[in-house]
Amino acid sequence: MDAPKKIKITDPKVALAKAESFCAYQERSQQEVRDKLYDWGLWPDAIEQIISELIQSNFLNEDRFAKAYTKGKFSQKAWGRIKIKQGLKLKRVPDVLIKKALLTIDLDDYLAALTRLLDKKAGSIIEKNAFKRRYKLQQYAMGRGYEADLISEVLKVSDL
Template sequence: MNEINTPKEALQKLERFCAYQERCHNEVVSKLLSLKMTTAEIDLIVVQLIENNFLNETRFACTFARGKHRIKKWGKIRITSELKARHISSYNINLALKEITPEEYYTTFENIAERCWNNLTETNLLKKRKKFCDYLLRRGYESNLVYEKLKELETKA
């Protein structure tokens, strides 16, 4: 493995790292720390990455929110908490959540809820209800949506 000795080499490595996929500041700083860069070097490299548009927290947050919702079918609560864990600002989190249209969000929720309810083989109704709610809440959907959907599905059954 190549040893990174200079900030210039680290910058080139991090440009490739950021070009491969969107990154948040935290990931970049962790990577630089693993390359044994000093705090001053890290600050300099991060500034250069931002100036050259390799690193953009708003773009990261929006891409993250869209991807996690469309691919992993996460709800807004889970997306928000994951972004907060990555130290993304509230402003960027709110922008990111606007990337998901209410229609798309509701359609995804409906599909995942229907599929979950129909796939549960639990015969005890109380256990089935708990498994259904736990699953959707873990996915990050709002409790009022989950409980309304539960009532709707129980009346159909």
């Protein structure tokens, strides 16, 4: 069975039109668009020109992307700030925009999400030893990107 053929685009106008629809479908980071344009086989000069045109026409906005990514990962996947920050860094979003996006998460909602996450996980842990149980819950929440001090606070208060 043959692998799907890669799309090769040499005309910058065609690439711009495809990139616009790529960006219109959902928010994208500059790096995602850049990677897609390289996959299409465009030259670096053409890629940077297309990126700047997408920014000027507001198809591409890193600030908007960072906020949408943060909101989505927090509300849909219940990720913590650390994991969201790592995800944004992988997308090469500037640190200033990452900090700004993380500030959009309400602290009360954040603590409520962490509490829900720990309550749900506590129901599936069979461990009888209280210390091991607490350790497993803490490790799970840290793996989801939550801060250790907040996890400890929630575990003290909720008595899981």
